[in-house]
Amino acid sequence: MKGKTALSERQVEVAAGTVVVTVDHVNLDYHKEKEPLPVLTDVSLTAVKDQLVAITGPSGCGKSTLLRIISGLVKPTSGRVRVLDSEVKGPRDDISIVFQNFVLLPWRTALENVLFGLSSRKDLTDEQKNRKAESALEIAGLQGFESVYPGELSGGMKQRVGVARALAGDPRVMLLDEPFSSLDDLTAERLRREMHTLLISPQTSVQSVILVSHNVEEIIELADKVIVLSSRPAHVVGELKVDLPRPRNKKSDEFFQWVDRVYSLLS
Amino acid sequence: MTLDFGLVALDIISSWIRMILALVLSILFALAVGIWAARSKRAEAVILPLLDIFQSIPILAFFPFVIFAIYGLPGSVLHNFVGANLAVIILIFTSMSWNIAFGVYEAVKAIPQDYIDLLSVTQASSWQRIRSLYIPASMSRVAYNTQISWAVGLFFLAASEIISEGQGGAGEQIPIPYGIGVGAAAFPPASADYALLIAGIVVAVVIWRYLFLRAFALWSEKFKMMEEPRDVHRDPITRFYSYVNHRAVSKLFLIAHGMGVSRFTSTITRFRRGLKYAVLIFLLLIALLLLSALSHAGGVNLGGLPSWSEVVTDELGILYALGVSFVRVWYVYAICVAIGLPLGIAISLNFKLYDAVSPVLEVISSVPAPILLPVIVLIPVLGGSSEAVAALVIMLAIIWYIIFNVMAGVRTLPADLKDLPNVYRTGRLAAWRNVYLPGALTGFVTGSITAIGGAWNALIIAEYFNPLGSSVPLTEVGSGIGKAIAIATNSADYLTLTLAVASMTALIVGFNLVVWRRLYNRVTKRYTYNR
Numbered sequence: 001m002k003g004k005t006a007l008s009e010r011q012v013e014v015a016a017g018t019v020v021v022t023v024d025h026v027n028l029d030y031h032k033e034k035e036p037l038p039v040l041t042d043v044s045l046t047a048v049k050d051q052l053v054a055i056t057g058p059s060g061c062g063k064s065t066l067l068r069i070i071s072g073l074v075k076p077t078s079g080r081v082r083v084l085d086s087e088v089k090g091p092r093d094d095i096s097i098v099f100q101n102f103v104l105l106p107w108r109t110a111l112e113n114v115l116f117g118l119s120s121r122k123d124l125t126d127e128q129k130n131r132k133a134e135s136a137l138e139i140a141g142l143q144g145f146e147s148v149y150p151g152e153l154s155g156g157m158k159q160r161v162g163v164a165r166a167l168a169g170d171p172r173v174m175l176l177d178e179p180f181s182s183l184d185d186l187t188a189e190r191l192r193r194e195m196h197t198l199l200i201s202p203q204t205s206v207q208s209v210i211l212v213s214h215n216v217e218e219i220i221e222l223a224d225k226v227i228v229l230s231s232r233p234a235h236v237v238g239e240l241k242v243d244l245p246r247p248r249n250k251k252s253d254e255f256f257q258w259v260d261r262v263y264s265l266l267s
Numbered sequence: 268m269t270l271d272f273g274l275v276a277l278d279i280i281s282s283w284i285r286m287i288l289a290l291v292l293s294i295l296f297a298l299a300v301g302i303w304a305a306r307s308k309r310a311e312a313v314i315l316p317l318l319d320i321f322q323s324i325p326i327l328a329f330f331p332f333v334i335f336a337i338y339g340l341p342g343s344v345l346h347n348f349v350g351a352n353l354a355v356i357i358l359i360f361t362s363m364s365w366n367i368a369f370g371v372y373e374a375v376k377a378i379p380q381d382y383i384d385l386l387s388v389t390q391a392s393s394w395q396r397i398r399s400l401y402i403p404a405s406m407s408r409v410a411y412n413t414q415i416s417w418a419v420g421l422f423f424l425a426a427s428e429i430i431s432e433g434q435g436g437a438g439e440q441i442p443i444p445y446g447i448g449v450g451a452a453a454f455p456p457a458s459a460d461y462a463l464l465i466a467g468i469v470v471a472v473v474i475w476r477y478l479f480l481r482a483f484a485l486w487s488e489k490f491k492m493m494e495e496p497r498d499v500h501r502d503p504i505t506r507f508y509s510y511v512n513h514r515a516v517s518k519l520f521l522i523a524h525g526m527g528v529s530r531f532t533s534t535i536t537r538f539r540r541g542l543k544y545a546v547l548i549f550l551l552l553i554a555l556l557l558l559s560a561l562s563h564a565g566g567v568n569l570g571g572l573p574s575w576s577e578v579v580t581d582e583l584g585i586l587y588a589l590g591v592s593f594v595r596v597w598y599v600y601a602i603c604v605a606i607g608l609p610l611g612i613a614i615s616l617n618f619k620l621y622d623a624v625s626p627v628l629e630v631i632s633s634v635p636a637p638i639l640l641p642v643i644v645l646i647p648v649l650g651g652s653s654e655a656v657a658a659l660v661i662m663l664a665i666i667w668y669i670i671f672n673v674m675a676g677v678r679t680l681p682a683d684l685k686d687l688p689n690v691y692r693t694g695r696l697a698a699w700r701n702v703y704l705p706g707a708l709t710g711f712v713t714g715s716i717t718a719i720g721g722a723w724n725a726l727i728i729a730e731y732f733n734p735l736g737s738s739v740p741l742t743e744v745g746s747g748i749g750k751a752i753a754i755a756t757n758s759a760d761y762l763t764l765t766l767a768v769a770s771m772t773a774l775i776v777g778f779n780l781v782v783w784r785r786l787y788n789r790v791t792k793r794y795t796y797n798r
Contacts, residue, residue: 119693
């Protein structure tokens with residue numbers, strides 16, 4: 001458990017209730033030939049400390065694109081994204097992504113894949129990087145699988161490597177892009193159950209999680225806040241604070257009422 | 268000086284007619300053989316390894332035999348214009364058809380069982396099945412593979428036309444009066460006519476590509492029955508070169524799927540089966556040599572068969588030449604890798620560069636390298652060195668396989684993977700080492716196998732070029748198997764020719780089985796990107 005202190009060093013900086021992520025009037029146009037094609041129009045949202053914010057909307061509406069804007073991978077046409085007080089101008093150390101299709105390097109072991117996520121950290125020695133990567137794998141539930149190649153792992157375990165890679169660099173913000181939708185139902189169920197406790201816990205450095213998903217039940221199970229987008233060009237059609245107590249019972253009537261509420265916004 | 272537009276046009280049109288006839292023949296052959304292999308287990312067991320062997324042997328080296336068998340045999344009814352052209356067309360056909368046949372085989376093999384069940388339920392006859400399902404299902408593969416086969420075929424067309432010119436030195440002139448290879452051999456290098464010929468070929472390639480090959484590919488799309496992963500950024504070359512890439516991978520694994528065995532064991536069986544054929548070829552060669560030696564020793568003279576000592580000394584000389592050529596092939600290949608691998612990756616990582624560069628590369632790559640030889644000889648930087656000339660001709664013939672396959676490999680990597688170094692800001696070195704180079708590896712190995720095969724073929728033109736049979740050849744390396752073959756062809760020395768072609772084939776087939784196949788299996792196991 002020696003890695004824990006290192007992983008949580010960013011956790012103490014921020015007081016409860018602080019806004020960690022701000023998406024401020026973001027617009028995005030694609031430029032196809034002559035006319036600009038609007039994809040996102042005036043999208044704003046915030047995520048405060050220890051909050052899991054879910055973004056949903058009809059398929060193809062631009063949810064994942066919005067996530068890529070927050071990560072700094074895609075530049076918005078106008079508007080800004082801030083993490084704490086600094087503007088996101090490109091990919092950075094304190095934001096990580098977990099992808100739908102895991103995006104592991106098949107030619108590298110689990111440990112090497114996690115280490116790859118630490119390549120930019122010039123401040124760490126190789127030994128420190130190794131320790132960090134090992135403890136991230138351990139947190140993600142993959143102790144003993146360090147030298148296994150992704151091809152030899154099940155889908156659920158691959159995604160755990162993806163999570164470990166994203167956690168290893170001590171991110172403040174964790175972006176999840178449909179992280180469970182490539183997994184079979186049972187595996188997804190288990191990973192989902194662990195994910196919330198794993199991410200929003202003093203064990204990790206993560207201060208806010210933003211989840212993109214089209215699975216409404218998944219969203220109600222995990223989210224503190226739900227942002228519903230319209231179809232293209234996407235804008236925010238609803239914002240719901242889900243105040244169901246945790247752990248949430250997926251069979252309860254309240255749970256279904258929340259699910260219905262999101263569905264009615266979607267249709 | 269007046270430009271001979273008419274002659275140049277006649278050259279190009281004659282060549283194109285040969286190419287089109289060969290293509291039609293190839294497609295018919297491919298449909299027949301491919302469908303047969305895909306629908307019959309017994310045919311499959313024989314046809315696939317044979318296609319594999321034929322695809323890897325240096326076909327060009329067999330051309331003199333083809334010419335001899337069809338045109339040259341004394342008293343042949345084809346000892347005329349028709350026979351000579353038939354020989355050229357057959358050579359082009361052999362260079363084009365394997366690739367298309369594999370495509371058909373895989374397309375038919377990949378038809379979902381539901382469709383086949385549907386036809387069984389409606390009790391369709393075999394011919395109805397072929398017409399209404401197998402042929403349409405193969406169409407898009409046929410179209411893609413036709414694009415590759417066309418470029419390959421042009422090389423063989425040019426080379427065989429040049430070689431058939433050279434055979435005039437041994438006896439009478441072979442009646443192939445027009446063709447791009449004939450033109451390249453006959454026009455003085457650096458003349459206006461020669462330049463016009465090159466320009467004409469480029470124009471013909473571009474027109475043909477856009478009017479026919481591309482239209483064919485687009486038309487065939489409507490026959491696609493399966494949803495295939497679509498690239499966000501799709502254009503014809505990406506699609507067809509990624510298709511080559513994919514084809515090579517699936518060639519090994521689809522079969523496993525079809526046989527219902529695990530992938531791994533099937534790869535092993537295929538390897539063993541291939542080995543059997545290689546051994547068979549070796550045995551045939553030895554038998555040939557023994558037969559010629561024995562018949563002589565026994566006093567039976569079967570029309571000038573050589574003595575054993577002649578066989579041995581010739582073979583020794585040939586083995587030396589083979590060694591020299593082996594080194595030549597590999598150092599030129601190494602240069603091509605050093606240029607092509609990073610170039611291919613860099614081009615496909617940058618959308619703008621890709622859009623700007625790829626059509627240009629596409630056109631340059633379709634001008635057959637043998638045509639350019641007369642002008643390459645004159646490049647001052649090469650200083651008249653025949654070694655440098657040979658290297659450059661081989662390079663121009665093969666570097667495209669590496670560039671295009673690497674490009675296809677990198678482009679089929681998912682966008683998220685290519686973003687990964689960006690997400691983690693890993694820096695360029697780590698990105699190339701961990702993502703781009705390993706990601707390009709499968710395509711690179713596929714391209715390398717084709718490139719090495721192409722290099723052996725190119726040797727025959729690159730090492731010795733003397734189309735008009737003059738006393739001083741245009742270019743001539745010190746030693747090499749391509750030179751040996753070319754000289755033996757010109758002087759109708761069929762013993763040397765047989766020995767040279769046989770040793771070369773044995774070396775290539777053996778090397779493919781022992782080195783490439785293993786390497787390929789290892790690489791595809793780990794370096795194929797599938798989540």
